Amino acid sequence: MRHKRIRMLDVAQEAGVSSTTVSYVLNGQDATIPQQTRERVLAVAEKMGYRANRMAQQLARQDSGIVGLLVPNIEAPFFAALTTQLNSLTSSIGYRLMFEIVDAGPIEDDDAVLHAREQTAVLRGIDQLLEWNTAGLLFWLHRQIDREKLRSSIRGVPTVGIGVDTSFGREEHAICDYVYVNQYWGTRPAVEHLIALGHHRFCFVAPLKSLIDARQQAVHDALADAGLPPPQIVESELQQTPDRIKEIAQARDRPTAYLCVDDHQALATYSGLRGMGLRIPEDVSLVSCDGGLIANSLVPRLSSVILPINEIAQSAVGLLRDRLDSDPSAPARCLEVKPHFEARQSTAPPGV
Numbered sequence: 001m002r003h004k005r006i007r008m009l010d011v012a013q014e015a016g017v018s019s020t021t022v023s024y025v026l027n028g029q030d031a032t033i034p035q036q037t038r039e040r041v042l043a044v045a046e047k048m049g050y051r052a053n054r055m056a057q058q059l060a061r062q063d064s065g066i067v068g069l070l071v072p073n074i075e076a077p078f079f080a081a082l083t084t085q086l087n088s089l090t091s092s093i094g095y096r097l098m099f100e101i102v103d104a105g106p107i108e109d110d111d112a113v114l115h116a117r118e119q120t121a122v123l124r125g126i127d128q129l130l131e132w133n134t135a136g137l138l139f140w141l142h143r144q145i146d147r148e149k150l151r152s153s154i155r156g157v158p159t160v161g162i163g164v165d166t167s168f169g170r171e172e173h174a175i176c177d178y179v180y181v182n183q184y185w186g187t188r189p190a191v192e193h194l195i196a197l198g199h200h201r202f203c204f205v206a207p208l209k210s211l212i213d214a215r216q217q218a219v220h221d222a223l224a225d226a227g228l229p230p231p232q233i234v235e236s237e238l239q240q241t242p243d244r245i246k247e248i249a250q251a252r253d254r255p256t257a258y259l260c261v262d263d264h265q266a267l268a269t270y271s272g273l274r275g276m277g278l279r280i281p282e283d284v285s286l287v288s289c290d291g292g293l294i295a296n297s298l299v300p301r302l303s304s305v306i307l308p309i310n311e312i313a314q315s316a317v318g319l320l321r322d323r324l325d326s327d328p329s330a331p332a333r334c335l336e337v338k339p340h341f342e343a344r345q346s347t348a349p350p351g352v
Contacts, residue, residue, distance in 0.1 A: 186339025245272025
């Protein structure tokens with residue numbers, strides 16, 4: 001037997017107030033309503049088992065009440081944590097988060113083919129989110145994307161990008177609001193820390209087909225400024241990284257300091273180094289440019305470039321809220337967030 005849905009009108013009649021008053025109280029509006037009345041309405045609503053009719057609310061304000069989120073994946077600890085924070089914050093401003101994952105398919109030998117597939121996947125993901133009449137859009141800018149195609153896709157929709165592309169939010173005619181995660185100024189102090197400890201031979205570990213990003217640039221620049229040779233670069237699929245690290249560690253002039261692009265590569269590098277019988281940090285030092293759960297769980301705890309996930313999420317949702325509440329044609333804004341380096345137990349003077 002189907003239960004009768006309790007309406008605002010039912011709550012109003014039971015509480016002895018108007019439907020307007022009930023609406024204001026249940027939606028947290030109109031601070032002039034006496035506290036005693038508020039408490040009575042809330043008590044009656046709870047007693048009667050009132051549930052908000054979200055569809056009616058959405059029709060009244062002419063949007064879905066949904067904020068769309070496009071991310072590369074949610075398996076990486078960083079994106080899982082970021083999605084969780086964004087979900088909490090969008091909920092706090094009265095919206096529900098719906099996400100799509102950018103699935104570009106398997107990695108190809110041809111960079112141009114991979115890049116084209118990623119472009120298509122990003123634009124398709126945005127279109128799929130916008131089919132739900134989303135009130136706003138958040139997306140992680142994984143790689144450079146065709147700006148005009150993106151501009152066409154998000155036209156008229158309050159949008160905030162998040163990413164590490166230096167130029168995206170700094171153009172004269174920015175496409176949308178942008179939270180710029182400045183990885184360069186998080187990574188460079190990590191390299192300088194290792195140089196100060198006496199390390200001269202470095203290795204930078206990144207995923208296969210990765211771009212030369214700000215982290216790798218920071219390593220190159222810091223070493224060049226110190227008069228040291230550039231790092232050895234390892235680009236590898238995650239499951240192959242331990243074997244690649246073992247090969248490198250067998251060399252006479254093996255690196256004494258390893259910087260990894262994220263915690264997953266750091267764990268794979270850790271496995272390869274330990275598999276060679278090398279101690280961390282007595283023989284080699286290891287740094288992760290991520291600083292998530294994995295970095296905190298290993299023994300020793302990894303020295304890490306900490307990505308301020310809370311600050312990134314708060315900045316993005318703050319920009320989106322402002323865009324939803326104000327003139328959508330107002331000039332786009334860019335907020336910069338800087339990671340910071342935290343020296344822990346996995347770095348020490350070189351032992352080889």
